[in-house]
Structure formats: C-alpha cells, structure tokens
Amino acid sequence: MMGAGPIRKVVIAGGGTAGWMAAAALARLTGNGVTEVVLVESEEIGTVGVGEATIPPIRTFNAMLGIDENEFVAATQGSFKLGIEFAGWRREGEAYLHPFGAYGADIDGVKFHQVWLAMRAAGLPLPLDDFSLCTTAARLHRFQRPDGNPASPLSQLAYAFHFDAGLYAAFLRRHAEARGVVRQEGKIAEVRLDGESGFIRALALEDGRVIEGDLFIDCTGFRALLIGEALGSAYEDWSHWLPCDRAVAVPSTRTAPLLPYTRSTARRAGWQWRIPLQHRTGNGMVYCSRHISDDEAAATLLANLDGEATADPRPLRFTTGIRKEPWRKNCVALGLASGFMEPLESTSIHLIQIGISKLLALFPDASFPAHERDEYNRLTALQWAQIRDFLILHYKQTERAGEPFWEECAGMPIPESLARKMALFRAAGRLFRYEDELFTDASWTAVMIGQGLMPERHDPLADTLDPREVRDLAMRMADAFRRTARAMPTHADYIARHCAGRTM
Amino acid sequence: MSGDAAVTSVAIAGSGLAGWLAASLVARALPDLAITVTETPGPDRSLGVTTAAEILLPDDLLMLGEAGWNGPDLLRECRAGFLLGTALTGWRADGAAAFMPFGEIGAPLGPVPFHQLVSTQRRRGEAVNLANYSIGALAAQAGRFAPPPPGDETAHSALAFGLCVDTQRMAAMLREDALERGVQLTGALSDADLVIDASGPDSRFAGAREDWSAWFPFDRVASARRSSEAPPPPYVHCDAHAAGWQSFAPLADGVGELFVFASADAPGAPPAEPFAPGCEVAAWTDNVVRIAGAAAQHDPVSGLQLHIALADVLRLIALFPATRELAAEAAEYNRQWREQTDCAFDAALLRLARTGARGAVWDRLRASPLPERAGYRHDLYAANGRIVLHDGEVLDEAGWIAQFDALGVQPRKGDALADALPSERIAAHFAAIRQAMIAAVGRMPPYQALLAQAVA
Numbered sequence: 001m002m003g004a005g006p007i008r009k010v011v012i013a014g015g016g017t018a019g020w021m022a023a024a025a026l027a028r029l030t031g032n033g034v035t036e037v038v039l040v041e042s043e044e045i046g047t048v049g050v051g052e053a054t055i056p057p058i059r060t061f062n063a064m065l066g067i068d069e070n071e072f073v074a075a076t077q078g079s080f081k082l083g084i085e086f087a088g089w090r091r092e093g094e095a096y097l098h099p100f101g102a103y104g105a106d107i108d109g110v111k112f113h114q115v116w117l118a119m120r121a122a123g124l125p126l127p128l129d130d131f132s133l134c135t136t137a138a139r140l141h142r143f144q145r146p147d148g149n150p151a152s153p154l155s156q157l158a159y160a161f162h163f164d165a166g167l168y169a170a171f172l173r174r175h176a177e178a179r180g181v182v183r184q185e186g187k188i189a190e191v192r193l194d195g196e197s198g199f200i201r202a203l204a205l206e207d208g209r210v211i212e213g214d215l216f217i218d219c220t221g222f223r224a225l226l227i228g229e230a231l232g233s234a235y236e237d238w239s240h241w242l243p244c245d246r247a248v249a250v251p252s253t254r255t256a257p258l259l260p261y262t263r264s265t266a267r268r269a270g271w272q273w274r275i276p277l278q279h280r281t282g283n284g285m286v287y288c289s290r291h292i293s294d295d296e297a298a299a300t301l302l303a304n305l306d307g308e309a310t311a312d313p314r315p316l317r318f319t320t321g322i323r324k325e326p327w328r329k330n331c332v333a334l335g336l337a338s339g340f341m342e343p344l345e346s347t348s349i350h351l352i353q354i355g356i357s358k359l360l361a362l363f364p365d366a367s368f369p370a371h372e373r374d375e376y377n378r379l380t381a382l383q384w385a386q387i388r389d390f391l392i393l394h395y396k397q398t399e400r401a402g403e404p405f406w407e408e409c410a411g412m413p414i415p416e417s418l419a420r421k422m423a424l425f426r427a428a429g430r431l432f433r434y435e436d437e438l439f440t441d442a443s444w445t446a447v448m449i450g451q452g453l454m455p456e457r458h459d460p461l462a463d464t465l466d467p468r469e470v471r472d473l474a475m476r477m478a479d480a481f482r483r484t485a486r487a488m489p490t491h492a493d494y495i496a497r498h499c500a501g502r503t504m
Numbered sequence: 505m506s507g508d509a510a511v512t513s514v515a516i517a518g519s520g521l522a523g524w525l526a527a528s529l530v531a532r533a534l535p536d537l538a539i540t541v542t543e544t545p546g547p548d549r550s551l552g553v554t555t556a557a558e559i560l561l562p563d564d565l566l567m568l569g570e571a572g573w574n575g576p577d578l579l580r581e582c583r584a585g586f587l588l589g590t591a592l593t594g595w596r597a598d599g600a601a602a603f604m605p606f607g608e609i610g611a612p613l614g615p616v617p618f619h620q621l622v623s624t625q626r627r628r629g630e631a632v633n634l635a636n637y638s639i640g641a642l643a644a645q646a647g648r649f650a651p652p653p654p655g656d657e658t659a660h661s662a663l664a665f666g667l668c669v670d671t672q673r674m675a676a677m678l679r680e681d682a683l684e685r686g687v688q689l690t691g692a693l694s695d696a697d698l699v700i701d702a703s704g705p706d707s708r709f710a711g712a713r714e715d716w717s718a719w720f721p722f723d724r725v726a727s728a729r730r731s732s733e734a735p736p737p738p739y740v741h742c743d744a745h746a747a748g749w750q751s752f753a754p755l756a757d758g759v760g761e762l763f764v765f766a767s768a769d770a771p772g773a774p775p776a777e778p779f780a781p782g783c784e785v786a787a788w789t790d791n792v793v794r795i796a797g798a799a800a801q802h803d804p805v806s807g808l809q810l811h812i813a814l815a816d817v818l819r820l821i822a823l824f825p826a827t828r829e830l831a832a833e834a835a836e837y838n839r840q841w842r843e844q845t846d847c848a849f850d851a852a853l854l855r856l857a858r859t860g861a862r863g864a865v866w867d868r869l870r871a872s873p874l875p876e877r878a879g880y881r882h883d884l885y886a887a888n889g890r891i892v893l894h895d896g897e898v899l900d901e902a903g904w905i906a907q908f909d910a911l912g913v914q915p916r917k918g919d920a921l922a923d924a925l926p927s928e929r930i931a932a933h934f935a936a937i938r939q940a941m942i943a944a945v946g947r948m949p950p951y952q953a954l955l956a957q958a959v960a
Contacts, residue, residue, distance in 0.1 A: 006920070006923065007920070028921060028924065029920055029921065029924055030924075031924035031925065032920075032923055032924035035920075035924070064614075064615055109570050360615070360920065360921060361890065361919065362888065362890060363919070363920030363921070365917055365920075369887055369888075369917070371883060371884050371887035371888065371890075372887070372888060374880075375884055375890060375892070420835070420836070420839075423832050424832050424833075424835075424836050426832075427826065427832035427833070428825075428826035428832075428833075430822075430823065430833075430836070432836065432840070434895055435894060435895050436893065457826040457827065458826070459824070459826065460510070460511075460534060460824050460825075460826055461533060461534065461821070461824065463536075464533065464534060464535060464536075
C-alpha cells in the first residue's frame with residue numbers, strides 16, 4: 001500500500017469545524033484528476049463547536065477558499081471582533097483590552113510602546129488604550145472595515161469574527177461538496193491497520209461499509225480515534241502550566257449594544273467567556289476541577305449571564321496538551337484530536353487552519369517519505385508552544401489574592417522561553433518575535449501591561465527623541481484615532497447594513 | 505548600587521571597518537554616550553578576513569538608510585557598484601553557470617509558491633531556468649539597471665539591489681563621521697561601562713571558542729584590489745576551482761578579489777593570510793560585546809561579512825543596556841547572535857558541501873555527513889522543495905531557493921497543489937511574468953551610464 005505516485009484518496013474522519021475546514025481546503029487537490037476527498041461523519045455524534053471567536057488570520061483562510069466575507073458572516077450569524085477584553089485577570093474590578101492591530105506608530109525607529117514608556121517616566125501617564133484604534137472603536141461599540149489607504153488611521157484596524165461554529169461547519173460543507181468532496185454518513189466502528197506497515201488501511205463503519213484510503217485526517221475530536229486509539233500517538237500533558245480541565249457552555253439571548261469584542265472574565269477558579277453573535281450570545285466557563293465543583297461552576301456561569309439562558313448548560317472535559325506526533329504513519333490529526341488549548345486567546349480555529357496550510361504545503365505522495373511528516377511535526381510543536389506560552393502569561397502574571405487557584409498559578413514554574421520573555425520585558429520593555437510566532441509585539445505588550453507587568457525602565461533610544469515633539473505627536477495620534485472611531489457606524493448598524501443573517 | 509546607573513561610556517576596541525561601523529551607528533543612535541575607539545595597526549581583519557570589497561544586501565541598505573546613511577553617499581564615498589546577485593561558475597556537476605539573484609524570483613500562483621511551479625514543470629519534462637524569472641538576473645544579463653522609482657507598480661518594483669563597497673573607503677567614511685560626532689581616538693583601551701570588541705579574530709578578549717575546521721576545509725585567504733578599465737558588471741562572480749574558490753566583486757573603478765583555498769590541496773600557492781573558521785561560545789560576556797570577526801569567523805563564501813557586522817551593531821543598539829546591570833540584555837543578545845551564527849554557518853556550509861565542483865577537497869566535502877540542522881534543511885529541500893526558516897536567517901526564503909537551485913539541488917517530489925494545476929495554466933503564468941519583466945528591463949537605462957553618473 002505504500003506505493004508511489006500521488007495520494008489517490010484522502011479520508012477525513014469526523015465533520016465538525018475541523019473536518020469541514022479540512023474538506024473545504026483539500027477540495028482543491030481534486031484538480032489533479034486523481035485525488036478524491038471523502039468525509040465520514042455521523043449525525044448521531046455531537047460536535048464540540050459552540051460560539052467561536054477567531055483571530056485575524058482566518059481572513060487568509062477564507063480568502064484562500066474564495067469565500068465572500070459578507071456572505072459568510074450572514075450565513076454563520078457572525079459578528080466582527082476587534083479584540084478581547086480581559087476583566088478581573090490582573091485584579092478583581094479591573095479590565096483591559098487586548099486589541100488586534102498595532103499601538104500607535106513608531107517614531108524615528110523607536111517602537112511606539114517605548115515612546116509611551118518614556119512619556120510615562122517623564123510624568124505623562126497616558127492610557128495605552130488611547131493609541132489603539134481597535135480598542136478605541138471597541139469601547140464605543142463601533143466597527144468598520146479598514147480601507148486600503150495606508151495614510152488613513154483606519155489602516156491600523158485589524159479584525160476577526162465571532163460566529164456560530166455549527167453554522168460555519170454547515171457553510172463549509174456546502175462549499176466542499178460543491179467542489180467534489182463526498183460526504184459519507186456513518187459511524188466508525190473500527191480503524192483497520194496494515195499488518196506490516198502499521199498504516200491505516202481503512203475505516204470500517206457500523207453498517208458494514210469499509211472506506212479505504214491513502215491518507216487519513218483525524219478530526220474525531222477528543223476521542224482521537226485514529227491518531228490516538230489506533231496509532232498510539234502519545235499525548236504531552238501541559239496541565240501543570242494550564243490547569244483548567246473542564247468547561248461548561250450555555251447560549252443566552254442577545255443583548256444590546258452588540259459588542260465588537262470577546263470578553264473573558266476571571267472567576268474564582270477559572271474564567272468565563274462571552275461571545276456576541278447576531279442571534280444569541282455564546283457563554284461558557286472554563287475551570288479547574290481541583291478547585292471548584294461542576295455544579296458550582298455551572299451555577300456561577302448561569303448567575304453571570306447578561307441575557308436569558310436558552311438551553312441547558314453543556315459540560316466538557318479536557319486535558320490541555322498536544323499530541324506528540326500529530327502526524328503519524330499515514331494519519332494527520334486536526335482540531336481536538338491533535339491537542340487542546342483553552343480558547344483564552346481564540347486560537348482553536350487558528351490551530352486547525354495552520355494545520356491545514358502546513359499539510360497542503362507538505363502534502364505527501366503515496367510513499368509517505370519521512371521528511372514531510374517530520375517537518376509538519378516540528379512546525380506544529382513550535383507553533384503550539386508559542387501560543388501555550390502566551391496563554392500561560394495570563395495566569396502567571398496575576399495579582400488576584402486570596403484565591404487558592406490563582407495563587408497557585410502565580411507561583412507556578414513556567415517554561416524557560418516565557419520566563420526569558422518576561423524578564424526582558426520587565427528590564428526595559430523589550431520584545432522580540434521568535435520564529436515567526438503568531439502573536440505580535442502589540443499582543444504581548446497589551447497582555448503584559450494589562451496584567452501589570454510594567455517595565456522597570458525603557459529603551460535608552462527613546463530618550464534621544466525630543467519629549468515635546470513626541471508628546472505633540474502622541475496627542476495627535478490619539479486624537480486621530482478618537483475621531484476616526486467616532487465616525488464609524490455602530491457594530492450593530494454595520495452588520496444590519498452589510499451582512500445580516502436570517503432572523504431565527 | 506552601580507547596577508542602577510545608566511551606561512554613559514563605550515570603548516570600542518579595533519579601528520577597522522567593524523569598529524568604525526559601530527562607532528558611527530552607536531554615536532548616531534545615542535548621541536549622549538562618550539565613545540572611544542582604540543586604534544589597531546595592520547591589515548583590517550575586523551570582519552574576520554581581510555577583503556578589498558564588501559557586500560551590502562538590499563536590506564542592509566534600508567537599515568543604513570534608517571541610520572542616516574543613504575545610497576548616493578555610499579556610492580560616491582565607497583566607490584561602490586550596484587549588485588543584483590552572484591554569478592557562479594564551476595559549482596555544478598553539469599558544468600553550467602548559474603545566477604543567484606537578490607529578491608523574489610517569479611510570483612506565486614494563488615497559494616502555490618513559484619519555485620514549486622517550476623519544480624512541477626521540470627518533472628513534467630520542461631526545462632525551466634529560475635533566473636529567467638528574476639528581474640534582477642534579466643537586468644544583469646541585459647546590462648541595464650535603475651533603482652525602482654518610488655510608487656512604481658510595474659515588474660520593476662520587484663528589483664532588489666545591493667551595493668559592493670570598497671572596504672577601506674567605507675571604513676574611512678565611517679571614521680570621519682564618528683570623529684565629527686565626538687568619538688575619541690585613543691592609543692590604549694579606555695575605561696568604559698561597556699566594551700565593544702571589534703578587533704577581529706586575534707582579539708585580546710577571545711574566550712572559549714568553537715572550532716569549525718572539521719566542516720570548513722579552507723584555511724587560507726588572499727585578497728587584492730585591482731584597478732580595472734573595463735566597466736564593472738552589476739554582480740559578484742564566484743568561481744570554484746580545484747583547491748577552493750575565488751570571487752570578483754565589482755567596484756566603480758576596480759575589482760575586489762578574494763582567493764580562498766585549502767592549503768593542503770594547494771601546494772606551492774602564494775603566501776596568504778591564515779584563516780581559522782569558528783566562533784566564540786558567547787559573544788557578550790560581562791561588559792564585553794564581541795562583534796563581527798571578533799565573535800565569529802565564517803567562511804567568506806556567502807559574502808556576508810559586512811551584513812553580519814551590521815546586524816551585530818544593530819542588535820547591540822536595539823538591546824543597548826538600560827543600566828549597568830547588563831544580564832538581561834546580554835542573554836538575549838547572545839541568543840539572537842547564536843541564531844544568526846548558526847544560520848550563517850548553515851548557509852555557507854550548504855553552499856560548499858553539496859556542490860558539483862571538481863577537486864579532491866570538494867570530493868571530501870561531499871563525502872562528509874552534514875551536521876544535523878544543515879542536513880535537515882538540505883534533505884527537506886531535496887525531498888520536496890520546502891525551505892526551513894529560523895530566526896536569524898542570513899538568506900531569506902528566496903535566497904535559499906536561489907542557492908539550492910544554482911548548485912543543482914532538485915526536489916524529488918512536487919507540491920501537491922502545483923501538481924494539481926494543468927501545465928498550460930502554469931506555462932501561461934510563466935509567460936506573463938517573463939513578458940512583464942522583459943518589458944520593464946527594456947525601459948531601464950544602460951547600467952554603465954547610470955553608475956558613472958551615480959559615483960561622479
């Protein structure tokens with residue numbers, strides 16, 4: 001079975017967000033006239049996807065598929081997102097926003113956040129928020145797409161989406177099926193391996209059908225039926241750094257105004273998410289079962305909704321970590337089958353997306369040479385660890401007192417890579433982006449400062465600028481952002497005009 | 505307590521190009537510092553080896569521009585020539601010459617990178633020369649050149665160029681600038697909060713060292729500056745010969761030659777400077793930062809000595825210590841420096857160790873296994889044309905592709921998306937690119953006329 005030539009058949013096990021994202025993207029391969037793409041899913045098996053929040057690179061994925069953005073937002077009851085508000089993460093009663101896009105503009109080669117630190121040291125403590133157009137607009141509940149003119153303040157705007165993950169999967173299914181992907185309804189009963197090579201040969205379904213294939217994509221969620229159960233790819237547990245291990249989700253009625261950002265609120269032993277959609281609000285609570293019971297977590301969630309709950313709370317268990325070999329033999333795992341990180345920075349869909357783009361770039365032939373697999377696994381481990389570090393920062397750098405969960409987090413040992421980053425920022429506000437990592441300097445700045453990690457000094461280069469000129473320039477920047485944001489339509493109006501979903 | 509005080513003084517050891525580069529750029533970035541430079545006698549080995557000409561890459565020109573050194577000044581003061589890439593002879597088994605241009609080659613088709621389209625077409629039996637889809641290579645071939653005009657939206661806008669500068673004249677230019685900015689010249693190293701060691705491989709600050717001679721067999725370097733009546737070409741010519749290699753770097757009024765060889769393979773060769781490839785274990789220890797040739801001695805085959813010196817200086821400025829407590833900055837500097845050193849090691853080794861050049865030394869190189877990281881890069885490209893990129897790369901993705909391709913390394917397998925495209929679609933894409941590039945080159949002035957004007 002380990003022949004030569006192109007892969008003839010790709011079998012995607014499991015629908016849901018990961019499965020249909022993979023199907024929509026891999027549909028392109030059928031253009032060679034040889035490769036077919038099949039997706040097996042069962043309507044009986046629920047998917048985990050709830051209200052999903054995303055980050056700006058999803059726009060690249062949609063563009064690659066040729067998806068019209070307004071059509072996609074309408075079809076998924078989606079809304080726009082300018083960032084994430086973190087409430088109570090540093091201390092109870094305080095909140096900060098982690099916006100998309102940059103802070104201000106660099107001055108004479110000096111990074112803007114260094115200019116800001118120098119102004120602060122000189123006794124001019126302006127809020128960092130004033131220098132982010134995304135934050136300014138988010139606070140006013142306004143939204144507009146950026147225009148192409150690089151001279152306009154609007155060019156500083158970056159955005160992503162919130163959407164209903166079930167509707168997104170359905171939307172991608174239509175896209176994929178229209179491009180030749182074949183869906184097979186059925187439950188997988190057995191994963192059949194080749195006795196000699198240990199490769200997956202076929203999936204046997206409960207009704208007796210057998211689906212053979214060359215390459216298998218495991219999108220079966222936490223069960224990891226192919227990569228874990230059948231192929232035994234080990235799981236690396238990260239819960240000593242990210243100790244939350246359960247979640248409970250519940251939708252509620254939409255409230256006004258429609259916020260253009262995700263909210264994350266720290267609770268006694270975890271945090272609560274809030275994702276605004278057109279037809280409802282998605283809510284959930286992520287928590288650590290060692291510190292709070294399931295009942296108490298659900299009760300806390302229900303007591304803290306800003307609308308009426310419209311369904312019963314749904315529980316979820318997980319272990320944060322990563323599959324050591326997300327590609328093993330002839331199987332690549334995507335989504336929850338490949339690992340799990342809590343949705344604190346809305347990276348779940350992004351992790352699927354980068355898995356797919358890596359797979360496309362490293363797509364094997366039927367001989368499955370080791371190079372593609374090794375490079376895929378190397379890049380995956382790197383990308384996941386970078387995001388992991390960013391998540392850990394939120395827990396490590398906290399001043400919440402009197403709560404055992406948070407005190408445990410503040411005291412925990414952290415990865416060396418993160419410790420170095422924090423030490424460097426603490427010394428003089430310096431940041432370096434490693435190996436093309438996802439989160440930019442602006443993201444690290446937002447969360448480090450938001451969590452109270454204030455640099456002790458600033459870069460000496462910032463002292464070479466004329467303080468009065470800098471102050472005037474900074475004031476003009478903030479003013480331009482304020483005026484630009486005020487001129488935008490409200491988020492709700494913008495959606496009503498461009499991409500309203502069907503009333504449900 | 506002193507740990508809290510600001511750094512106010514810097515002593516630079518070494519008055520070669522690296523020392524004056526550091527003096528000028530640090531003085532420009534931080535004008536309040538007291539800076540001294542200690543004079544060192546003899547040939548300038550501050551970049552690791554003595555050279556008559558050095559190369560500034562396209563990105564280096566941007567960086568220098570931000571520091572206030574613009575192209576016209578560099579051209580005039582350093583008797584520079586423009587560079588569009590490097591021509592290789594003697595490096596391929598099939599005997600063919602090759603050209604490694606700066607900048608992007610071709611253009612992607614949707615999500616499929618250009619070099620993967622080429623790889624697909626070649627496996628379908630088409631002969632495709634990468635350089636035919638580089639505007640820089642086409643301009644070099646036609647003897648035409650002009651920097652892309654601002655706002656240009658034609659194929660011309662993709663033209664990436666560097667400069668070839670006279671090493672001594674650039675050092676003199678930077679020295680004059682530094683002295684004008686108050687930098688003091690001293691006979692002995694003065695007391696300072698921070699020492700920048702720019703004194704090359706024979707540094708008195710040399711610490712624990714890594715020896716690379718097991719990988720890099722070339723241990724002699726001879727350099728010369730020859731005047732030339734012939735108009736300079738806009739590229740470096742690098743020729744592999746039986747005992748090593750030789751390069752010719754075009755200046756406005758001459759040629760910088762470099763002759764690098766393995767002494768064991770060249771009995772009777774004229775005397776040359778000994779060269780020992782390797783690097784320091786740590787570039788920054790206590791209050792001493794070793795830069796350029798004092799920190800790492802790379803085989804000069806990639807021509808990146810000045811690029812690396814500039815990167816070292818700019819890294820030091822970006823991490824200039826906020827106080828005399830230097831540990832956080834030093835640790836990060838060393839991490840980034842090591843990344844760059846490893847990447848430059850890989851680039852030079854893969855340029856030398858997997859070629860088709862003829863000679864006993866080349867045979868030995870080909871027969872030695874590659875170290876793990878360089879081997880991984882090579883094997884992945886040879887398998888499917890994928891480029892591994894780390895922090896601190898000295899070649900960008902296009903540079904790696906150009907190098908592998910010029911040496912004749914061919915991916916065994918193609919990109920699945922490229923293979924899914926019909927041949928005619930790719931051919932039409934290629935033709936459109938080439939047509940736009942040829943049209944753009946046709947509008948450029950003859951290079952000689954432009955250069956004569958620029959250095960006048």
